[in-house]
């Protein structure tokens with residue numbers, strides 16, 4: 001019995017500590033916690049989830065983000081998974097004293113999913129050497145635990161930044177089902193991205209990428225990850241200051257990094273509208289038509305009206321399916337104007353079209369107030385905002401793909417569900433990249449405004 005030691009050490013009739021039960025549900029992300037434990041002597045209990053329990057070490061001195069600081073860590077009995085949330089007072093007896101949560105979050109090993117990370121942790125425990133990446137509030141980044149000669153004694157230390165990187169054991173768990181109903185696997189997703197790499201990469205290159213991970217597929221847990229703390233040497237990141245902290249954004253510049261992202265469970269790709277060398281100047285304007293409860297035929301009607309208006313002022317525009325429920329319309333800007341200027345122009349277009357079609361469109365940001373009208377969203381034109389890239393798969397039924405369209409295809413027959421992981425490559429081979437021009441020479445905004 002895995003938790004027998006835990007059980008035998010304490011009187012759970014007296015202590016409010018969690019019962020000795022194993023975590024039932026597997027999968028998702030792995031938890032870690034560090035509890036500040038004011039027992040006979042103050043110490044910090046580091047616990048890492050593995051095998052449905054928390055592998056535990058008592059660290060006599062506060063863990064440190066300073067890579068030159070090594071802390072003794074005494075391995076103690078496995079604790080139940082629910083111990084990760086425990087705080088309060090342990091009454092007289094084993095471990096008597098106050099317990100606070102000092103830090104908590106998730107962890108993985110080399111960016112691998114929960115299953116693979118857990119395997120590495122268990123192998124490392126046997127070997128007496130393990131490393132893991134903590135995503136906590138206080139502790140972030142890679143840590144090592146190295147076993148000393150004496151059985152239970154380990155050293156805990158932070159990995160030096162900028163040192164050599166472990167090469168990721170790339171492409172893992174390819175058989176994992178990502179779309180249960182359609183029986184589409186993670187391997188299918190990776191094959192799709194590999195096959196469309198030459199078309200999608202120009203739309204991702206040099207753009208900070210907001211990662212949304214679905215390590216268990218579209219029905220499983222999902223989380224955003226902006227900062228990439230631990231990655232193999234071939235991965236490039238771009239540091240940006242955000243609220244006093246530095247966030248290292250992934251840059252997807254080649255097929256390897258594209259597959260690296262997909263292997264992390266990033267089904268969708270969400271790049272910035274601007275590139276790192278001209279970060280404050282977007283390459284395009286996006287109008288996002290979001291129907292929620294409105295009929296899709298109204299989305300089509302509004303899109304056509306936008307097209308008509310833009311044609312009249314000689315502004316080229318490019319539609320694509322969002323892959324979800326609506327359409328995106330892009331106007332090339334060529335990194336010549338600020339986000340503010342881009343957004344103001346988008347707002348003007350949205351207002352004009354709304355004036356023309358007030359019964360089916362809305363500029364109302366509150367979903368409740370939109371009713372059954374299509375929202376013309378121009379608010380996405382901000383630094384750091386993202387939408388799904390062209391050719392990005394969506395974490396939605398049928399494994400839909402955000403697919404560039406010809407304007408003549410924006411008609412009553414258009415169905416978003418018709419563009420999927422299964423047929424977009426054939427379409428690309430036939431039509432080429434209909435979105436290439438979005439990255440071309442931008443419009444002259446002043447002239448366009450005058451015409452408007």
Ligand SMILES: [Mn+2]
Pocket residue numbers: 037039043045058095
């Ligand atoms: Mn303790």
